[in-house]
Amino acid sequence: MIPPEMRLAFRVIWGCAGLGGRKRFQETSLEVMDKNSSLGAIDGISELCFSFGVVSDIQYADLEDGYNFLRTRMRYYRYSLHHLEGAIEEWNEESNHLFFVLQLGDIIDGFNAQYKVSEESLQNVLKEFEKLKAPVHHTWGNHEFYNFSRDYLRNSKLNTKFLGDQIAHCPETTPSENYYAYHFAPFPKFRFILLDAYDMSVLGMDQSSPKYQDCMKMLKEKNPNKELNSPQGLSEPQFVQYNGGFSQDQLDWFDAVLTFSDTNQEKVVVVGHVPIHPDCSDDTCLAWNYRDALSVIWSHKCVVCFLAGHTHDGGYCIDTHGVHHITLEGVIETPPESQAFGTVHVYPDKMVLKGRGRVPDRIMYYKKD
Numbered sequence: 143m144i145p146p147e148m149r150l151a152f153r154v155i156w157g158c159a160g161l162g163g164r165k166r167f168q169e170t171s172l173e174v175m176d177k178n179s180s181l182g183a184i185d186g187i188s189e190l191c192f193s194f195g196v197v198s199d200i201q202y203a204d205l206e207d208g209y210n211f212l213r214t215r216m217r218y219y220r221y222s223l224h225h226l227e228g229a230i231e232e233w234n235e236e237s238n239h240l241f242f243v244l245q246l247g248d249i250i251d252g253f254n255a256q257y258k259v260s261e262e263s264l265q266n267v268l269k270e271f272e273k274l275k276a277p278v279h280h281t282w283g284n285h286e287f288y289n290f291s292r293d294y295l296r297n298s299k300l301n302t303k304f305l306g307d308q309i310a311h312c313p314e315t316t317p318s319e320n321y322y323a324y325h326f327a328p329f330p331k332f333r334f335i336l337l338d339a340y341d342m343s344v345l346g347m348d349q350s351s352p353k354y355q356d357c358m359k360m361l362k363e364k365n366p367n368k369e370l371n372s373p374q375g376l377s378e379p380q381f382v383q384y385n386g387g388f389s390q391d392q393l394d395w396f397d398a399v400l401t402f403s404d405t406n407q408e409k410v411v412v413v414g415h416v417p418i419h420p421d422c423s424d425d426t427c428l429a430w431n432y433r434d435a436l437s438v439i440w441s442h443k444c445v446v447c448f449l450a451g452h453t454h455d456g457g458y459c460i461d462t463h464g465v466h467h468i469t470l471e472g473v474i475e476t477p478p479e480s481q482a483f484g485t486v487h488v489y490p491d492k493m494v495l496k497g498r499g500r501v502p503d504r505i506m507y508y509k510k511d
């Protein structure tokens with residue numbers, strides 16, 4: 143489904159020519175290339191289709207700055223809201239071609255729950271997002287579950303499943319209500335899939351449910367430590383409580399959507415809070431069954447990239463199947479003098495991430511058929 147505010151722009155673009163809006167966006171495309179030397183290295187004749195914003199791990203709390211668990215990184219709990227404010231101002235300046243923003247999860251910090259201010263803090267952050275001229279797609283991370291139950295999230299403004307598309311003649315591409323995942327096509331031949339990386343998890347779940355019991359059993363089999371957040375001594379260090387994974391049910395749905403996209407010759411961007419490739423993340427921050435998600439992706443040709451957050455340090459790799467993996471630098475560990483967000487410009491042959499502050503620029507060429 144195209145958000146109402148995008149429909150006019152969409153019609154103008156699609157009315158222009160072939161793979162979308164060539165005349166309308168050519169000027170913008172050259173402007174983007176000129177502004178940044180590393181992007182300027184690409185031949186500027188490629189034409190912009192649309193753009194989208196990315197931001198991750200805002201983790202807002204009305205608290206003094208403090209360290210992470212390992213005391214290696216400072217967290218700027220209060221300033222994260224100012225960083226978001228700055229990002230929204232810049233995105234609004236790009237609003238003629240910015241179709242939407244992806245919020246990659248951990249929107250407020252778990253400390254809010256301890257101080258019983260989760261709802262208030264969430265409102266503060268959502269109030270900032272309301273200033274954005276484009277719609278926001280929200281992903282759920284571990285900190286969503288430190289603050290809220292899954293049932294609460296389902297009925298909250300963090301549930302943006304209503305922005306998802308339905309493919310009527312292909313019912314297997316409709317996600318189940320058992321996990322928070324959906325797909326949407328903002329532009330002809332481009333599809334975005336939001337995955338639920340805490341579908342299998344011990345966070346935010348009704349502890350009397352069979353699913354919770356199964357997940358706890360699996361976690362304890364993989365992690366014998368008394369403290370389930372500790373990866374100490376594990377051969378598979380991703381099996382800690384603050385990570386999660388994908389159910390077979392969700393993976394089957396994911397596979398069905400990618401089959402549709404392959405047939406429809408689409409380019410696909412996959413989004414989840416938790417990274418799924420060891421070369422773009424710390425081993426302790428990967429999804430429990432990241433290999434299963436990679437196998438699904440690798441059995442299709444349509445996936446261009448996987449976008450994640452969670453690790454805060456950021457990361458990038460291109461895997462053996464030509465899929466790009468970007469782990470976005472977290473807003474929460476970004477000092478006031480810097481920034482951490484980006485805009486991805488989508489072209490017929492590549493996607494170009496224009497990073498701000500700690501987020502580096504990246505060029506993601508599509509695989510050759």
Ligand SMILES: Nc1ncnc2c1ncn2[C@@H]1O[C@H](COP(=O)(O)OP(=O)(O)O)[C@@H](O)[C@H]1O
Binds near residue numbers: 210211285371453
């Ligand atoms: N190595 C570790 N050993 C034990 N507990 C840990 C370890 N690393 C993190 N934790 C705990 O796991 C939880 C999540 O860690 P944290 O770094 O805050 O996650 P995030 O990066 O998502 O904010 C916190 O309660 C933290 O204290």
